[in-house]
Amino acid sequence: MIELRLDVEDLADTRLVISPLAEAALSLRIWLLPHYYALQLPWLRSATAALGDLDIGLLLALVGTHRAVPDFLTGRPDDPLPDFAAELDRVRRVPPGKLAADIRAALQGRPAPAVLAAGLERPARLRDHLADLLAAYWDAVLAPHWPRMRGVLEADLLYRAQRLARGGARLLFADLDPAIRWRSGMLSLDLSYPHPEVRIPVTGRGLVLMPAVFVRTPSLPLSTDEPPLVSYPARGVATVWETAPPARPGVLTDLVGRPKATLLACLDGPATTTDLARRLGVTPGAVSQHLAVLRDAGLVTRARAGRSVLYARTPLGDRLLRTC
Template sequence: MAVEIRLSAAEVARVRFAVSPLAETVLGLRLALGVGGHDAHRAWVREARPVLAGEPELPLLRALLVGCLPSFFFPVPGVRLPSFEAELAGLRATDPEYAAAECAAALGGARACELPDTTELLTRVADALQRFHDALVAPHWGRMLALLEVDLGRRAVTLVDRGVEGLFAALHEDVVWREGELLVHGRRRAGAVWTVEAGGHGLALLPSVFGWPDVMVDYSPRAAASIRYPAAGVGLLWEQPRPSSAGLAAVLGRTRAELLAVLGEPLSTPQLADRLGVTPSAVSQHLGALRGAGLVVTRRTGRSALHLRTAVGAVLVGEAGAVPDRP
């Protein structure tokens, strides 16, 4: 079903960006349950499934997350980057009547009646999300957040260069801007159109790792309308190319070792040049050698490029220890 989000001129002025650790945890859990996703997430899903198999609340999580998703899992953050703990506390404090209505809408009345009391449900689900986040999201969150922050920076530049219309056009091929209305999924899904009113609260745009490559819209927002769109460069997080013996011989020297040390998070060539105090052209030359050795991967999106060390590169950094100080 296509979704039409109606925005007044005042609400267009309230378009903002945010990141939601809670939503990423919920969407990651859904991937681990076998719903949606993409081959780009395969390595992480392989890691997650054995852990999830031992989760005591697995039947409850399946009931809530395998089909339509209740909106209370996806509150729009009030700040650009809330902590997972703050968002989880908000989930625990969700109005039970609202949560019950969302479960009924998402699951159907009969299935919702099979769930535990709503207050108990919120407690049990929040506890399960805490365990899942600690085991499978938190260890990767630094890298995930770095990628999400880079995406936000790119979108901010697009907004400055091309305005709101250009920003929406660049979000995703399924997002179309039409004179004060946003149409999501309209290009691929014919038939009825669901209308969402922003209600004077504006629109929040949230990049997502585990939602990639899809676009998600809250059909019944309580405050600001929201679109969760796929962040650029997600494939960088899990890629593990094999090194070649010829390339490994080139991975010698201080600058290349320092590059490997800082590339625990996705960074651009200018960012690397600034951190290491060398020229961008020198960074590009060293990155070429590291890529040849299978120690670094690069993903290009338009005119931007992000670099990240591979799992093999991470092992090499760990085995080699700290990079010696410059004389």
């Protein structure tokens, strides 16, 4: 059991972020344990074809015991909605000593794989090589999927912000994950790794919550000295790789027409126009026209999250879909 003690100031400084760098680092585990990450298998199949002759053996060697990933790749981003290039610049500035220490912490005493061991003797050069390799890896297998991934992640941020506004910290933490509980100023994570039993004071450092696509369970930094950050599975991860539209609604189709009924059924969670267009195999312009009608009818709502505009069903839309 891991416990994070939050006082009033820590709650006031609780923030939500996303991190393309962390997604890149966490995705490395899928190659090593594909059947553990069943929801991400469609990505792995496409990534295998897209990788070409790029050798990612050095990157895979970074994944340590219990699927651990070095903290310098999964730490707090400087911006709540950063781009990958900015985060990669941060990697290039990591002190060589910290890079080597974080890698050894992830290995948990296990000898470094041969492809990594030599680099640890010259950590500054290793850091630069890893940054270049991460850039190539991102361009090959993640950049094409990032707009849709970002849409799901930003939708989760919007959902959490709405929960916080409606019910404070108790409602915010209530459905982050079954392994997470909030009670009497303590955020408890029912995890045995990376710390079998530890209480971490958050005081003065604030708490950051980070939804992620490439995780199955919540996680924290390996070092308790790192700024407190809890990553957790984002809502709607399965829809990132979904391409077929949902089953056609029945009576609702006759009422509002097939395109609008199908679009309304797609909005199980907040989504962008681009995401919806990909899922339905139509143009963003067509989606925008139907969304405008549904919004005028009070069936969907919209809100801005960073650079995206997210649409979601209203309670009226939910009732109409259930009834029809």
